[in-house]
Amino acid sequence: MRRGGGGGGGGRRLPKSSLAPSAIDATPALDSSAIPIRNLDSAFSRRDSDAASLCSSRPASSVGVGVGAAPNFSDRATQAAALRIVNGYLSPALTLRGPLPAARDIQAALRLLLERIDFPPNEATFEDDLIQALRLLGCPHKITRSALKAPGTPHSWPPVLAVLHWLTLFAQYSDADASSAAEAPPNDLLLYTTQGYCHFLSGDDDAVEALDEEYLSKARMDGEAAVAKFRALEKEAQELEAEVNKLTSGPSRREALEAQKETLTADVHKFEAVVKTWKTKIDEREEALVDLEKELEAKVLDARRTAAENEELLKKVDGQAVNVRDMERMHREMLVIERDIANAENGKAALEDKAWELEAKLVTKLEELEGLAEQCNQALKRLKPVIDFQYMINSKGSSPAEILGPGYKTVLKPALMAHAEENKRIIVSNLAESVDLQKQLQGSAKILEEEKSNISSLQTKHDKMVARLNLLDGEIINDDSRCTADARRMKDELEKKYNAMRSVEMEADEFLKNSEKRLQDAILKNDEETQAAATELLQLLDSIAEHKEFMEATIAQRRKELYEAADYIASLVSKTSPPVLISE
Template identity: 60%
Template sequence: MRRGGGGGGRRLPKSSLAPSAASDRTPLLDPHVLHPRNLDLAFSRRDSDAASLCSSRPSSIGTGPSFAAPVTNFSDRASQAAALRVVNAYLAPAVSLRPPLPSAKDIVAAFRCPFKLTRSALKAPGTPHSWPPLLSVLYWLTLLVNSSESGAGGDDSPAASNDLMLYITNSYSLFISGDDDSVASLDEEYSSKARAHAQAAVEASQALEKEALDLESKRTKLTSGPSRLEALQAEKEALTADVEKFEAVVKSWTVKIQEKEESSVHLEKELEAKLMDQQRIAAENEELMKKVDAQVVNVRDVDRMQREIQSVERDNVKLENGNATLEEKGWELEAAVVGKLEEIEGLVEQCNQALRKLKPGIDFQYMLNTKASSPVELLGTSYKTIMKPALNSLADEARRISILKHDESVELEKQSQRNAKILSEKKNHISVCQTKTDEMVARLDSLDVEIGNHVSRCKADARLMKDELEKKDHHLSTVEKESEEFLKISEKKLEDAKRETDEEIQMCARELLKLIDSVTEYKEFMETSISGMRKDLYETVDDISSLASKAASTRQTSAQFVM
């Protein structure tokens, strides 16, 4: 029922039919189709339009399925703000329409819009009761245009590849310059890249097919598997079984604990018996000690003799240990002497080899005397009288050879100066050639910079085109997913919507009749109240007119009295 018979009230839905989280859900991401009870909030009329609403609303009995659309609840501010963002985002770029334009009703009828608009909603779109249906139509048209544009964009043939344009440009420039080898190598490189790209595309398509098969198998597994209730019941049964097992374990452990307590009682009794035996043995030991003390032999003398024997044994052990350490040290010294003699023999052999390489002109070799007792006797003194004259003669020969080498080096320096002059002349010639090559390199660098700029521009264009294609593909995939989800949900809820539509119509009819009755009663009440007010008004008018005549008479009497 409407409040007080006014025209601006709305009929609120029942608490069991309106979900509490409807205002918190994002409208654009909500895939559920609203029931007609929620559409009544969006398409609420004034009292004057109640009859037209009931008469213009089609019944679901005996009619075919209507055109399904992603309808959302625009009765709350969050849904309206989200829908406005979608419409404004679509209308953000410049959109130009060519006249003449058809009327709004013709456009809505041509696109088979599921929402209906009245003239009052088009004349005053900003009013609270006409804004939700108008926003619903705008949102539905925006979704329709977006889906049609995405479908039309997917059918267009792709633009020419920037790589192909770059290849054609480079090939044509090389062809004009007459470099056939570079043209052939460029053709081979591009063909190899094309083959690699084709192979990569084939592999990507195969991977996508494999992924699709995997997703299909996962979907079948999920659909064929048990429901959530069955899984929870199975989990509950498993938990109850675990609880029973745990209770059985607890019972078994309680039995074991009782057995251990009984065994501990027996052990305590045995411990008490052992303590009694220990006390008895201690008493016997005391008696024995008393008997030993009562004997004639002096115990202190026995202890002293035992200590002396132990000290003698310790001295013997120390002497034996010292002899063993001395023997070990002697063996170590003998091993070290043998090692040093071997090292000296190696050094003597190396010295003899060095003498043979020097060829001093004498037959001399170092001889090692292993039986000597001093270093002089070990090597001998013959090397001083024999080796020194030979080494002096070798030093003189080395000086003479160094003088000859010095003269040769002077001649080589002169020749190197002449060669330096020749090299300077060649360097000058090379510098001239280098300047020419630098000029050519500068030209080539400028060409490389131009080519790099062109390549970067081409890459940027390719990147932009790739990003646009990826965005379109992503948008298309999201639209397909949303459409699939919406189709599944709409199929599930279509029967419920048909069944509830008749109940809604009957309820609205009953409410309309009640409203008409209340209006008639209120009208009768107002008529009676108006008639009563008119009667009171007439009485007050008569009283006022009588008061005026009475006032005139009183004035006359007062004037006469004054006279």
Template identity: 25%
Template sequence: MNGRGKIPRASSGIPNRPSVGRRSSIMGKGSASAQTETRPIGDRAFQQECIRVLCNFLTTHGYPNAVSPKVLQAPSGKDVTNIIQFLFHQVDPHFKFTKIEEDVPTVFKRLGYPVQISRSALYAAGSPVSWPSLLAALSWLVQLLAAMESSWDMFPYDDIKDKQLSDHTKEIYMHFLAGNDNEMERLDEEFLRQFEIDKERDEAELVERQAELDRLREELLRATTEPSPLAAAETKKRDLQDDIVKFQNIISGFAGHKETLGKKVNEKKQEFATKEEEILNVQKGNEELKEMVAAQQDYVVSVERMLKEREIINLNLESVGSRKEELEKAAWNLEVQSSKMLRDLETQVGQFNDSYERLKSAIGEESLDSYQFEMKVQPRAETAEEILGNTRKAIIKPGLREITQKCRKTLTEEIEPELLTLRQEYFAKKLALDATVEKVGSAIANHKKLELQYKSLTEKFNQNVAAMTAEREECDRRIMKEESAFQKLEEDLEVRLKEAELTLENVVRVSNEELQSKQTEEGQTLEMLMSSYEETSEVLRRVEEVTMQSAQLFDDLCLTTALA
């Protein structure tokens, strides 16, 4: 009987293909509905793990093209198409590949891939936006193929049962020819009894296998849903390293802050000595304070002006934010357009290389050994010439011109019409290629221009936000400082006013007492009257001084109120 053979490992070239029936067993009807992506496809560690699994599978299964982790970091559209074709042929050797945008979602759905693959993402399969999700899907397909290979290796088919049945039939037939019916019945009963025993044993083994399968499915579900311990440990390691760097920066900052505070203490001591001298000159600034009181209305106008300027700045911020969103959307559209143009350019370059191969076979390879006309697309280049490897003007055009001159010398009248046709096709393709290159170059230049505009607008936006934030904080600090100074000055004025009132009352009371005592003392001399008059004048002078101090305190209070 035919049993299940192991999947052979390819040693070189094209791998040995397993049977269609074995591969097609993993092709089902697909899931009923797509699920939401739960894997960290944007995580760097997860992408590196997927690249490692995919690269290992391709190298061990005879992938015909060159592959490495560096290539899989940012593959071109052609590399992605070749890898998908190879993996689909691993699933089904007779699979016919038509278009990547149509085949990939259909095949993954039939394989039971739980996440919906967007067709729009496949138009730029190698772009940084679309490649992570497609990489995760290819890694899932590789793991599915590896699991199927392991199951085929773990449960090989054996033909022991078939051999036992064949031996039993042969032995029964020999007894039938000999006419030994009793022995035939005994052998039949023994075979049936052994068959029942084997059946019970197989059923028990089937139950055990089913339980083991359920356990493995639970472990697989846990392994796919729970985060990887290695990724969690690496994340924790990076967090701890970041914390170490932060703590070192904090320590160095505290050391510098300590030195700064020491300098500030010395400066404050010097300022304290200076302030002691300035206290003596405070009275000289009274006139200036009175002038500032007169400018009270101007201060209110400046505050209103600052509030209006803040409203204008907020409106400008909203317009800049909307402009930022428009630029981001335009940058995304240009990226998609650039990817599509690069894909068209790869198609036209492939057609050019095919034409070059046909030219080789037509005029002979020996005559073209000194020329290198094959073109390769460099998707990471910046200019149109660099995209084609700087070979179009430097090598291809002069070489083709020289070949054309050589061929013109050897042409006859019989092949002249065919030559004209080939020349027309070449120049038509060349014109189409030049037009495509110019479009790609203009698109790249436009994309870079938009990036520069976006960066400049972002910098201006951040500068405006920082300036407005600093200005608002400075205004808040000034207002708080003025309010505290006004409150303190008001309290000082109240205390000094109460002291002046008490002094005035004491002076008036003493003057009244002295006047009464002078009036009761009759018969005093003129000298005593004169001294009393001088004392009264002194008291009046002191009253005037107290009144002037009260007026000055009241002026200071009004000035402080105006400044606040």
């Protein structure tokens, strides 16, 4: 953990030996378990007015009265309101029945409230424990032992109810405080700062560095976990977006059903068109067949009429008289008749050929009708109507209704109508399902928006963590660069000092050589000077000895003269002084 290192001694970290033992003993080391985050958070966020409203003699709120006025528990309405609050908190464990509850229930309620606020009473000394707990908690309401002995009387019930109401409010506040503290997220930064400054004040640099490393590693792990969670959420969001794009881009179930309905409707229209076409062809063929039958009947009638005429002519011939002219005429008429008969036979043969051709065409058309009927039956099977109907071609029928069968109008059309109604019902149900799917899609869109908002919040947290990590990395890089620069500078200084030392060593070697040479010269010169000085010293000693002898002689002479002068002065004093009389 880095702290400011500005000018002055306020930001400088003190070494271990910089603190006196008394200061170290006076500042105990704080353990992480000794600093609960809940207490720190509540210490910074708790309002003093909450405690004052519960423990002061002027509560912030009252039951049934205005703000700032103490509740009057002698009032029936106030008692009922306070009793409702107490019962609402104690139920279903216990219920006090008004207006004057039983003494046993009141004592049980007091015990339960004391247990809720972590003041479990003793059965033997319940009254003393209750009064002591109220005194410690600062309860503004006073209660006596006599009131506790008979709490259900009209005289004792108001103060007992006031105490119950106050304990209930205090217990509710304690529960709310505990729940909010339990739900509060841990404040690692506050704990880290507190522990770091604790170690800083105690001068424990190793603990500070260990705490810094632990917090940085934990921050990196939290950042990596947040990044992993963010990537997982981003991947989930991409999958949801892909699913939404797939649902929005692809055809919906309603559109698919509508397309299927259109396909089935087109198939029905095609089938009806084919049926109409073949019905028209069958009608045309039936009309042609009727015309041919009429022609055949006319030819048969002509043949019968011709045969009748021939019989009549034969009868006439038998009844007439025969002569040559008549024979010739008859012969000519017979030739004409034979020619007519031959022509009639040729026409009959041609008509028979036409009849055979028509019969072959009818057989072909019947086969085609059977093939078309088979196709229609297969189409009906694909449609799956409610009533099983199939076309059965009757080759012996003389009308379209007889050929196709009577069940076309009585069976197939109602089945097709029922199928159309069922298709309409399916379309309506599909429309309802499409509406439900639309609602589900809207719900999915809302969920996606919520996920996007969560992702944005996580992105914000991730950006903050990344910015913080980048800041830490920047500090680390700056420290690294600074240390590298210091190392490079120290290396340069060492190289300079080494070069200077080398030059100094070289100069010292040269100076040593010169000094040795000068020393030899100086020794020689000193020897010479010593010899000269010794000579001078001997001469000086001789002169000193002579001077000493001279001085001793001089001093002796001076002492002698001094003694003589003293004797002379003493003699002068004795000569000049008068005699002294000594009286007895």
